[in-house]
Amino acid sequence: MAGSSRWVVIAGIATGLALFAMSGREGEQTTPAPASAVVPKRIDIPALKLKAPLMKLGLSTEGDVELPPYDKPGMAGWYTGSAVPGDRGASVIIGHVDTKTAPAVFYRLRELRKGQLVRVLRSDGRTAEYRVDSVERIPKSDFPAERVYTEDGLRLITCGGSFDWARHEYRDNVIVYASPAGSDPRA
Template sequence: MAVPTRWVVVAGIVTGFAMFVLGGPHDDTESAAPPRRASSVVPERIDIPALKIRAPLMKLGLTDEGDVELPPFDRPSTAGWYTGSAVPGDPGASVIIGHVDTKAAPAVFFRLRDLRAGAVVKVLRSDGRTVSYRVDSVERVPKERFPAERVYTEDGLRLVTCGGDFDWSRHEYRDNVIVYASPADSA
């Protein structure tokens, strides 16, 4: 389920271009804006009532190869928030990743493929705010056609796991299941 480095780089370039067009420097005499300060607010838990999921979230970065990290297999009931994405409730794409299963049992996003449009997904943040999203769509895509630009640059919450047929020769699923959700109301 790892996302290739080139897609993360493409997503960063697209995001940077969008930021430049929408509010960045417009001539050579202006200096570039300082990098955005890292927020101390992080997502702590995801709740998906329709699937009876209530899971803690951990931070995920990039591997040495440049792929997005995955939660460890020894923590199958934990999902992870990709720190290169927006904090849920802030503008931008927020990406949460979880395993579908382990060698021994189902994992946190085992039933993610069963989520339907209109379902509510809530994310509890470290500042005490709960951000709600409504599911727009759920899709299953082959890993080699992972829609990185849509996942990493468009506003909203993205939930990602593995799915489809299992490729025994590569020891991985052939597809990804991706949930796209838009902001609803926040508490």
């Protein structure tokens, strides 16, 4: 995802607008979560043999969605402006496809198929389970912000497609859409 800050800015602006629009819905109240609220801790994708820790990602002072640090390629991040996985709403997890020297956490994300399982372990000990509905590769210029940030379910996002050497970034995003698979059997 090297050099993708321009598209991250666009996604951040779109996210802010979508969240602002959602906050004005009649009959809904928006209350900020307390600092000690439940957070996702790890993502497990059995089909990819992937287990990765999650960090919190917010918005930068420029309004960009933050990305996980490149020096931690095995880590993905949960966007704190989205729902906690397992709660109602859109949950967004972002990870790099690669670094300058090696594959990163979501390198194989494009290989997921409909029906495969994604688990997110939470700080409250619960596990949110999702089934993949679809995997899409879309130009960054056509990023589907409303679908990603407002529709219920889990969204996994990374870069993909061909690499634009002049801009030092991938031209597309790979987005996995997943729906809840049911309740946590341990709950």
